[in-house]
Structure formats: structure tokens, C-alpha cells
Amino acid sequence: MNPRRLLRKLxxxxxxxxxxxxxxxxxxxxxxxxxxxxxxASEPHPYYLQAYRREEIWCWIHIAKWLxxxxxxxxxxxxxxxxxxxxxxxxYCRRLFSCQVSCTDCTDRYxxxxxxxxxxxxxxxxxxxLDTPLWGADFDxxxxxxxxxHLNFHPVPTLRKIAGLLAEGGRLYLSTxxxxxWGRLTKYYASVxxxxxxxxxxxRVDDHVYHYSRAExxxxxxxxxxRVERWSYSPGASGRHHNLALVKAL
Numbered sequence: 001m002n003p004r005r006l007l008r009k010l011x012x013x014x015x016x017x018x019x020x021x022x023x024x025x026x027x028x029x030x031x032x033x034x035x036x037x038x039x040x041a042s043e044p045h046p047y048y049l050q051a052y053r054r055e056e057i058w059c060w061i062h063i064a065k066w067l068x069x070x071x072x073x074x075x076x077x078x079x080x081x082x083x084x085x086x087x088x089x090x091x092y093c094r095r096l097f098s099c100q101v102s103c104t105d106c107t108d109r110y111x112x113x114x115x116x117x118x119x120x121x122x123x124x125x126x127x128x129x130l131d132t133p134l135w136g137a138d139f140d141x142x143x144x145x146x147x148x149x150h151l152n153f154h155p156v157p158t159l160r161k162i163a164g165l166l167a168e169g170g171r172l173y174l175s176t177x178x179x180x181x182w183g184r185l186t187k188y189y190a191s192v193x194x195x196x197x198x199x200x201x202x203x204r205v206d207d208h209v210y211h212y213s214r215a216e217x218x219x220x221x222x223x224x225x226x227r228v229e230r231w232s233y234s235p236g237a238s239g240r241h242h243n244l245a246l247v248k249a250l
Contacts, residue, residue: 083147159224181239
């Protein structure tokens with residue numbers, strides 16, 4: 001086996017041991033699996049069953065645990081999942097908090113309409129980089145998982161927009177590949193500073209546009225008026241992912 005792949009496999013095992021000690025799986029893990037089972041039974045996009053289901057949790061495993069802990073501290077009333085994809089974390093929040101969950105994505109290809117209908121979710125197709133937010137502000141929880149790397153424009157304006165959607169005491173949960181393991185992606189831009197500001201009319205690229213180092217991610221988060229509460233790494237399938245819990249800076 002390739003030494004780098006072997007190291008990643010060992011890193012994943014270590015992460016699992018830390019989060020899933022011996023004995024029965026913790027309640028938050030069991031709830032993620034229940035959500036995946038519900039999605040699998042709700043006419044999902046084929047790729048969810050083919051590969052995504054078994055890979056997704058390794059991108060945001062810490063965020064799933066933090067959300068569980070969040071629900072023990074307070075009772076979120078409104079949740080927004082930006083870039084909701086197949087809806088696992090949308091459903092997870094719906095079941096954890098029994099709250100209103102709004103979902104949005106650039107495409108309606110992935111989220112099952114049966115799931116939306118059966119689970120009482122609200123979905124609308126929207127581009128967070130260019131569109132006006134659809135449901136106002138005052139969200140206690142905002143999810144932004146595996147989206148930052150897909151942004152076509154400089155991330156700070158979009159992160160500022162998202163920060164403005166948070167209620168008092170609200171949290172933004174963000175995950176994205178770490179350039180330290182995924183590699184420096186220079187296919188489109190050589191640095192964060194080269195990424196253009198949001199501008200309507202430009203053709204959208206559906207791809208990983210930029211992978212962020214820890215220092216770059218810390219800079220754009222701070223520039224957007226956000227403060228890091230928690231920062232950890234999920235092992236991922238192809239390399240580790242930043243997992244962050246953010247609040248509005250004072």
C-alpha cells in the first residue's frame with residue numbers, strides 16, 4: 001500500500017478510537033446512522049448509495065458530535081443547511097432539535113423530494129455566493145459542510161453573508177478539505193488572493209476550486225467577522241478535513 005494512504009488509514013482508525021471508544025457506539029453516532037438509513041429508504045440519488053453514504057461522515061465526524069453537544073446546551077429553533085447535498089446533516093438537526101430546518105443548494109439533483117416531504121424539511125435552490133438569502137436571518141445553527149472548496153469567488157464576502165444569518169449565540173459549522181493532505185490545488189488559482197470577488201454573469205464551475213491551509217482558513221474566517229470556538233480534523237476518505245465551530249466575533 002502507498003505509504004501516504006497507509007498513514008491516512010491509520011489516522012482514520014485513531015480518530016475512530018478517540019470518538020468511538022470500546023463498547024456500544026455513542027448515541028450521536030447511532031443517530032447519524034439512523035438518518036442515513038432514512039435517506040437510503042427515501043428514493044435518494046443513486047450516488048448516495050453507491051459511495052457517498054459510507055464516505056460522508058469521515059468529512060465532518062466532529063461536527064456531528066458537536067451538534068449533539070450543542071443540543072444539550074440549548075434548544076436551537078431554526079437551522080439552515082447551505083449546500084445540503086443529500087441531506088444527512090439537515091435530517092440529523094431536524095431529529096436532534098425538533099426544529100425548523102431550511103435547506104438550500106445550487107442544484108436540486110441530490111436532495112430527495114420524498115425526504116423533504118416526509119421529514120418536514122424546507123428546500124429551495126439557491127446560490128449562496130450571488131443570491132439574497134431566502135429565509136432571512138436569526139438562525140441558531142448554520143451548516144456549511146463541504147462547500148467552501150466549491151466556491152467560485154473569494155470566500156470572505158460569502159462567509160460575511162452567512163455570519164449575518166446567525167442569531168445571537170448562533171453557531172456556524174464548517175468543514176472543508178485540508179490542503180496539507182489533499183494537496184495545494186492550483187488548477188484555477190495559485191492563492192486565495194487570486195480568487196475574484198463575487199460577480200453575476202460568470203459561468204459557474206462545479207469542482208473543487210481551492211483547498212485551504214489552516215493559516216488561509218483562519219485568515220478568511222477572521223476577515224469575515226467570525227471567531228473559532230472549536231477546530232479539529234476529520235480523517236476523510238482521501239485526506240483530512242478541517243472541522244470548525246464558529247460564532248460571530250464580538
